[in-house]
Amino acid sequence: MAESKSKSKQLHLTAFMRPVSLHTGAWRYPGAYADANFNLAHLKTFIRKLEEGKFDAFFMADHLAVLNMPVEALKRSHTVTSFEPFTLLSALSQVTERIGLAATASTTYDEPYHIARRFASLDHLSGGRAAWNIVTTGNPESAKNFGRDEHVEHADRYRRAREFYDVVTGLWDSFADDAFVRDRDSGVFFDPEKLHVLNHQGPDLKVKGPLNIARPVQGWPVIVQAGQSEPGRQLAAETAEVVFCSPRDRAAARDLYADIKGRARAAGRDPDHLKILPAALVIVADSVDQAKARRLQLDSLVHYDSAIASLSVALGADASGFDPDGPLPVDDIPETNASKTSQQGVIKLAQDEGLTVRQLAQRFGGYSGLAFVGTPESIADEMATWLAEDAADGFTVVFPFVPQGLDDVIDRLVPELQRRGIFRRDYEGTTLREHLGLPRPKNQFFA
Amino acid sequence: MAESKSKSKQLHLTAFMRPVSLHTGAWRYPGAYADANFNLAHLKTFIRKLEEGKFDAFFMADHLAVLNMPVEALKRSHTVTSFEPFTLLSALSQVTERIGLAATASTTYDEPYHIARRFASLDHLSGGRAAWNIVTTGNPESAKNFGRDEHVEHADRYRRAREFYDVVTGLWDSFADDAFVRDRDSGVFFDPEKLHVLNHQGPDLKVKGPLNIARPVQGWPVIVQAGQSEPGRQLAAETAEVVFCSPRDRAAARDLYADIKGRARAAGRDPDHLKILPAALVIVADSVDQAKARRLQLDSLVHYDSAIASLSVALGADASGFDPDGPLPVDDIPETNASKTSQQGVIKLAQDEGLTVRQLAQRFGGYSGLAFVGTPESIADEMATWLAEDAADGFTVVFPFVPQGLDDVIDRLVPELQRRGIFRRDYEGTTLREHLGLPRPKNQFFA
Numbered sequence: 106m107a108e109s110k111s112k113s114k115q116l117h118l119t120a121f122m123r124p125v126s127l128h129t130g131a132w133r134y135p136g137a138y139a140d141a142n143f144n145l146a147h148l149k150t151f152i153r154k155l156e157e158g159k160f161d162a163f164f165m166a167d168h169l170a171v172l173n174m175p176v177e178a179l180k181r182s183h184t185v186t187s188f189e190p191f192t193l194l195s196a197l198s199q200v201t202e203r204i205g206l207a208a209t210a211s212t213t214y215d216e217p218y219h220i221a222r223r224f225a226s227l228d229h230l231s232g233g234r235a236a237w238n239i240v241t242t243g244n245p246e247s248a249k250n251f252g253r254d255e256h257v258e259h260a261d262r263y264r265r266a267r268e269f270y271d272v273v274t275g276l277w278d279s280f281a282d283d284a285f286v287r288d289r290d291s292g293v294f295f296d297p298e299k300l301h302v303l304n305h306q307g308p309d310l311k312v313k314g315p316l317n318i319a320r321p322v323q324g325w326p327v328i329v330q331a332g333q334s335e336p337g338r339q340l341a342a343e344t345a346e347v348v349f350c351s352p353r354d355r356a357a358a359r360d361l362y363a364d365i366k367g368r369a370r371a372a373g374r375d376p377d378h379l380k381i382l383p384a385a386l387v388i389v390a391d392s393v394d395q396a397k398a399r400r401l402q403l404d405s406l407v408h409y410d411s412a413i414a415s416l417s418v419a420l421g422a423d424a425s426g427f428d429p430d431g432p433l434p435v436d437d438i439p440e441t442n443a444s445k446t447s448q449q450g451v452i453k454l455a456q457d458e459g460l461t462v463r464q465l466a467q468r469f470g471g472y473s474g475l476a477f478v479g480t481p482e483s484i485a486d487e488m489a490t491w492l493a494e495d496a497a498d499g500f501t502v503v504f505p506f507v508p509q510g511l512d513d514v515i516d517r518l519v520p521e522l523q524r525r526g527i528f529r530r531d532y533e534g535t536t537l538r539e540h541l542g543l544p545r546p547k548n549q550f551f552a
Numbered sequence: 553m554a555e556s557k558s559k560s561k562q563l564h565l566t567a568f569m570r571p572v573s574l575h576t577g578a579w580r581y582p583g584a585y586a587d588a589n590f591n592l593a594h595l596k597t598f599i600r601k602l603e604e605g606k607f608d609a610f611f612m613a614d615h616l617a618v619l620n621m622p623v624e625a626l627k628r629s630h631t632v633t634s635f636e637p638f639t640l641l642s643a644l645s646q647v648t649e650r651i652g653l654a655a656t657a658s659t660t661y662d663e664p665y666h667i668a669r670r671f672a673s674l675d676h677l678s679g680g681r682a683a684w685n686i687v688t689t690g691n692p693e694s695a696k697n698f699g700r701d702e703h704v705e706h707a708d709r710y711r712r713a714r715e716f717y718d719v720v721t722g723l724w725d726s727f728a729d730d731a732f733v734r735d736r737d738s739g740v741f742f743d744p745e746k747l748h749v750l751n752h753q754g755p756d757l758k759v760k761g762p763l764n765i766a767r768p769v770q771g772w773p774v775i776v777q778a779g780q781s782e783p784g785r786q787l788a789a790e791t792a793e794v795v796f797c798s799p800r801d802r803a804a805a806r807d808l809y810a811d812i813k814g815r816a817r818a819a820g821r822d823p824d825h826l827k828i829l830p831a832a833l834v835i836v837a838d839s840v841d842q843a844k845a846r847r848l849q850l851d852s853l854v855h856y857d858s859a860i861a862s863l864s865v866a867l868g869a870d871a872s873g874f875d876p877d878g879p880l881p882v883d884d885i886p887e888t889n890a891s892k893t894s895q896q897g898v899i900k901l902a903q904d905e906g907l908t909v910r911q912l913a914q915r916f917g918g919y920s921g922l923a924f925v926g927t928p929e930s931i932a933d934e935m936a937t938w939l940a941e942d943a944a945d946g947f948t949v950v951f952p953f954v955p956q957g958l959d960d961v962i963d964r965l966v967p968e969l970q971r972r973g974i975f976r977r978d979y980e981g982t983t984l985r986e987h988l989g990l991p992r993p994k995n996q997f998f999a
Contacts, residue, residue, distance in 0.1 A: 132734070132741065139734040139741075143766065145677055169665065171764045180744045186732065186766040189673035195642035196677045215666065218616065218697040226636035230592055230643045249760035250665040285633065287579070287586040292855050294579065294586075297627045313696035317618045319590065319633040408739050 114492055116528045117380055117499030117541060118519075119207065119347075120155050122148075123165035123193075124184040126510070127503050128386065128472040130406030132183040134506035141507045143186045148193070149200050151511055158515035159529050161540045162205030162236060163197065164329075164349070164501060165190040169214055170246035178411035191223050198231035205537030207236035207329055207347075212269040213262050214242055214251045217312055220269075221276035224326045225318045233322030233536030236347065237273075238329040239340075241266050263336035265309040270328075270344050272312050274549075275303045277325050279315035281551035301550040323538050324546040333361070341379075342368030346543050348381045349501050351474050353450065358383055358475075358496035378543055380498040383491075386476040388505045389513040393479045400478050403505055404467040412470030416462070419451050419469045429463040472503065481521040489527055561939055563975045564827055564946030564988060565966075566654065566794075567602050569595075570612035570640075571631040573957070574950050575833065575919040577853030579630040581953035588954045590633045595640070596647050598958055605962035606976050608987045609652030609683060610644065611776075611796070611948060612637040616661055617693035625858035638670050645678035652984030654683035654776055654794075659716040660709050661689055661698045664759055667716075668723035671773045672765045680769030680983030683794065684720075685776040686787075688713050710783040712756040717775075717791050719759050721996075722750045724772050726762035728998035748997040770985045771993040780808070788826070789815030793990050795828045796948050798921050800897065805830055805922075805943035825990055827945040830938075833923040835952045836960040840926040847925050850952055851914040859917030863909070866898050866916045876910040919950065928968040936974055 121127065124142045132139045141147045152163050167190050172182065179185065190208035198206060206227065210220050220237070228235035241262035248256040257265075284299035303314030330345035332338065341348050342365055352358035366376035388403075390396035409429065417424045421441030427434055433455040441448050455465050477484040491497040504510040522528035529540075538545055568574065571589045579586045588594045599610050614637050619629065626632065637655035645653060653674065657667050667684070675682035688709035695703040704712075731746035750761030777792040779785065788795050789812055799805035813823035835850075837843035856876065864871045868888030874881055880902040888895050902912050924931040938944040951957040969975035976987075985992055 133736045133739055139736060140732075143676075168764060170760075171762050176744045181739050181741055183734075183741050185742055185764065186727070187764060188677065189669045189765070192638055192642040192670055192673040192677055195639040196646050199643050199646040214663070216661070216698055219662065222636045223639055226639040229590075230635065230639055246760075249758075251663055252758045280633070285587075287630075289580045289586060292580055292628050292853065294628055294630050295632055297623045311696075311699045313617075313693070315618050317615060317632065317634060318636070406739065 113526055114498075116488060116492055116522060117161045117382060118528065119162040119164045119205070119382060119499070119501050120160050120511075121166070121384060121501050121503045122151065122163050123167065123187055123190065125151070125507050126505060128403060128505055129182065129411075130403050130467075130471050131504075131506040133406040134403055136509055137506040138508065139183070142183050143188065145188075145196065147507070148188075149197065151507060152197050152201055152204060154508075154511060154515050156201050156204040158519045159532060160204055161499070162207045162537060163194070164207040164238070165194065165209055166238070167209035167211075167240070168244055168247070169211060169242060170244055170250050173244060173246040175411070175414075178408075178414070181408055181411065191227060194235075195227055195230055198227070198234065203234070203532045203535065203540075205234045205236055205327070205540060206231055207238055207327070209238040209240055211240055211242040211247075212266040213257050214247055217269050217272040217310060218276065218316070221273040221316055222318055224273075225277060225316065225321045228321035228323055228326050229319065233538070235321070235323070236327035236329050236537055238331065238349065239266060239270065239344070240331065259334070260336065263332075263340060267340055267343070268307045268309050270340075271307075272303070272305050272310050274325055274546075275305060276312070276314050276316040277321055278548045278550050279303065280320050281548055282320055282324075285319060299551060320548065323536050324548070327537050327541065327543060338365055339368060341365055342374070343372050346379055347541065348379065349384060350381065351384050352496075354475070355491060355494065355496045358491065359494060362495050362497065380541055382499045382501045383475055383497050384501045384503055386472050386474065386478075386503045386505060387484060387500075387514055387518065388476070388478045388510065389481055389484060389517050391480065393483055396478045396480070399505070400476070401464065404464060404471045407467040407470040409463060409466060412463075412466035415469035415473075416451070416466040419473065420448050422448070424462065424466065427462045429466075430461050433460075433462055433465060474503075481517045484518055485521040485525060488522065489525060492527060560973055561945075563935060563939055563969060564608045564829060565975065566609040566611045566652070566829060566946070566948050567607050567958075568613070568831060568948050568950045569598065569610050570614065570634060570637065570656075572598070572954050573952060575850060575952055576629065576858075577850050577914075577918050578951075578953040580853040581850055583956055584953040585955065586630070589630050590635065592635075592643065594954070595635075596644065598954060599644050599648055599651060601955075601958060601962050603648050603651040605966045606979060607651055608946070609654045609984060610641070611654040611685070612641065612656055613685070614656035614658075614687070615691055615694070616658060616689060617691055617697050620691060620693040622858070622861075625855075625861070628855055628858065638674060641682075642674055642677055645674065645681065650681070650979045650982060650987075652681045652683055652774070652987060653678055654685055654774070656685040656687055658687055658689040658694075659713040660704050661694055664716050664719040664757060665723065665763070668720040668763055669765055671720075672724060672763065672768045675768035675770055675773050676766065680985070682768070682770070683774035683776050683984055685778065685796065686713060686717065686791070687778065706781070707783065710779075710787060714787055714790075715754045715756050718754070719750070719752050719757050721772055721993075722752060723759070723761055723763040724768055725995045725997050726750070727767050728995055729767055732766060746998060767995065770983050771995070774984050774988065774990060785812055785815060788812055789821070790819050792826055794988065795826065796831060797828065798831050799943075801922070802938060802941065802943045805938065806941060809942055809944065827988055829946045829948045830922055830944050831948045831950055833919050833921065833925075833950045833952060834931060834947075834961055834965065835923070835925045835957065836928055836931060836964050838927065840930055843925045843927070846952070847923070848911065851911060851918045854914040854917040856910060856913060859910075859913035862916035862920075863898070863913040866920070867895050869895070871909065871913065874909045876913075877908050880907075880909055880912060921950070928964045931965055932968040932972060935969065936972060939974060
């Protein structure tokens with residue numbers, strides 16, 4: 106068990122909130138708010154609760170299309186109607202004071218002038234709490250909503266993303282921090298010597314500038330990224346301050362952590378200025394058995410027809426002919442041309458937890474990523490180990506259902522983490538950069 | 553004077569709030585908040601005051617660039633740093649309950665999927681108070697922030713705008729109003745029979761859909777437009793529900809009103825479902841002389857060097873050689889190849905108000921559009937006449953400075969309008985459509 110000490114490495118916790126749960130059965134769980142993902146009153150309650158729990162940030166993933174799944178699965182999805190990130194986070198900025206507000210925005214299907222401006226505006230409206238989760242948009246359906254027949258190629262997306270980042274950060278630096286003098290007597294509102302015109306011309310983008318908004322409170326909003334591909338890791342190492350990732354287990358997380366921090370060091374950055382926060386489903390209960398039972402109950406709410414398709418993908422083999430209520434027929438699974446690691450992981454999971462084909466399918470159709478399922482003490486033990494072993498700097502917490510699954514984390518797990526001295530008892534600063542221990546970037550054009 | 557009667561035609565009032573004053577001297581006026589245009593605390597106070605005054609809406613113009621003016625003028629502009637409309641209005645939606653929230657968004661430099669989604673989100677967040685001011689973006693500097701060397705041609709902009717409107721309204725209708733059943737027992741979240749895929753393919757736009765958000769509370773957010781060109785009037789007649797315009801005087805306003813309402817009728821629309829709200833600077837004081845003195849004082853805060861350039865434009869002739877403190881030397885003004893109507897208007901104004909060249913220049917450099925300058929009674933008389941003569945359905949009120957110029961309108965003019973029975977004493981509905989007396993559009997794809 107990790108010991109409490111005053112200067113120990115600290116956990117950072119962000120809440121994955123768009124959708125309010127990644128688990129596809131979440132909205133059907135007994136007592137859960139079925140409409141929570143699209144109910145402003147509920148979302149206000151959640152963010153206030155997260156702020157009470159001193160979370161670093163409220164994180165919104167995003168999609169520029171209705172998800173491309175078969176209608177039989179789609180009609181069961183609570184994410185099909187969601188708020189747009191900038192509008193929701195701006196609204197939520199007015200009912201909170203400290204918690205960070207992370208919005209996802211695409212570099213493939215938007216313009217850097219718009220993105221720079223909206224984040225600057227959100228940062229000012231929130232007193233320095235904005236973060237930009239840079240994505241290149243993986244969903245090919247999005248292309249069709251933006252005039253294209255085909256998705257933009259991966260390499261092209263990442264090349265544009267890197268240039269897009271340069272343009273956006275350049276636009277944020279359009280004005281020196283002290284440009285606005287507002288001298289009534291002389292009538293001078295700002296000092297034109299403190300205005301920089303970007304005049305960017307690159308392979309993918311041409312943007313003149315300046316931005317028509319003052320430099321953000323944080324200098325630059327916090328930069329978040331989620332890519333785990335080779336170009337994704339490199340982009341993160343060069344530019345990200347928070348990395349959102351989905352490692353399979355602690356060993357994989359340690360490797361990823363070392364790789365990205367090493368790349369950051371190689372790029373001339375301080376690796377402490379890049380926080381790695383794996384996504385983790387967290388289910389807190391009075392006993393480990395009770396928590397596991399809740400998870401099985403939650404999984405059981407995933408419709409079998411869509412679940413079995415997810416299992417087939419994970420196995421790299423058609424699972425639809427298996428007996429749903431029998432064990433996984435390991436000897437009948439054909440060899441796969443897809444990921445052998447994935448297939449072996451499925452088999453191990455089925456055996457370790459003694460799951461039927463149905464339960465296994467529902468696990469993959471619900472949420473099959475990293476999960477902490479147990480008591481406040483057991484989960485705090487695990488999180489402390491991840492932190493101590495440099496597998497993570499904290500977590501992006503995925504809730505199993507709301508409000509109860511979120512309340513359990515705030516009311517039960519957070520106090521345990523605080524007791525151990527690995528999570529703050531109160532915010533020490535007012536900006537998200539301060540919560541994360543990140544420096545405020547200097548303006549690249551002005552001293 | 554207009555008489556109070558129970559069923560008289562009613563005024564609609566929207567507040568022009570981006571910038572907080574169009575008058576370039578506003579931020580220097582004694583007692584004015586110099587930073588009001590970019591101060592959230594002040595903006596919250598203003599919108600609450602406007603709601604107390606039962607205004608229909610808070611209206612944000614917008615620019616996708618720092619305005620293209622010489623640096624000597626630019627450095628004096630309080631608009632150079634402004635909030636982005638969607639973020640600001642979403643924040644303000646949480647500190648108000650009834651007032652409408654009108655955002656400007658460009659059809660030339662943005663994508664219909666983004667625009668449809670943000671307005672739908674704002675409409676849901678605000679309980680049905682969003683309006684979209686459709687602009688094609690007149691400022692050529694904007695082009696340079698979006699990868700172009702040259703601005704898109706006027707006719708091309710309007711053709712795209714018309715198609716853009718069809719796509720956005722089509723996307724808003726992606727889901728039937730009753731699509732979301734959220735049946736926990738069966739696990740069906742929405743009825744796929746109530747989802748429409750747009751599959752739009754037109755000359756300028758290709759957008760598949762559906763939108764990933766429920767149909768807006770108002771069906772469609774209210775459509776606003778400001779174009780006065782031939783294609784602008786036609787677009788307004790076909791699509792707008794509120795027209796923002798800048799007629800020179802009441803006679804010109806009557807002509808414009810008759811023209812646009814006639815075009816709407818010809819397009820098969822009910823002309824009552826299109827409200828024409830000219831912009832008007834309103835300065836309220838204890839006497840007409842005091843109000844005029846305030847206006848002169850306000851004008852005097854416009855810097856002469858930038859003001860004289862505005863006068864030269866209005867005259868169609870170089871005015872920089874004239875004696876600033878003498879009368880306008882009418883016999884020395886050369887004939888103009890530009891607008892003779894504009895030149896004659898300048899000469900008439902100089903003679904009517906006995907203005908020096910400096911004062912005249914400062915009028916054109918400050919705000920030279922329609923103005924109501926007088927007592928609550930005299931302004932109410934004028935507004936009632938405009939209303940009765942079908943020159944307007946109300947006004948887009950431009951404030952001379954804030955907070956005093958806004959407080960005077962709410963505390964002094966609004967009660968006078970209410971006393972006469974031509975302006976509401978309270979909101980009768982909860983949505984902006986209800987304030988404006990506009991019907992909720994039927995979903996074009998579902999009964």
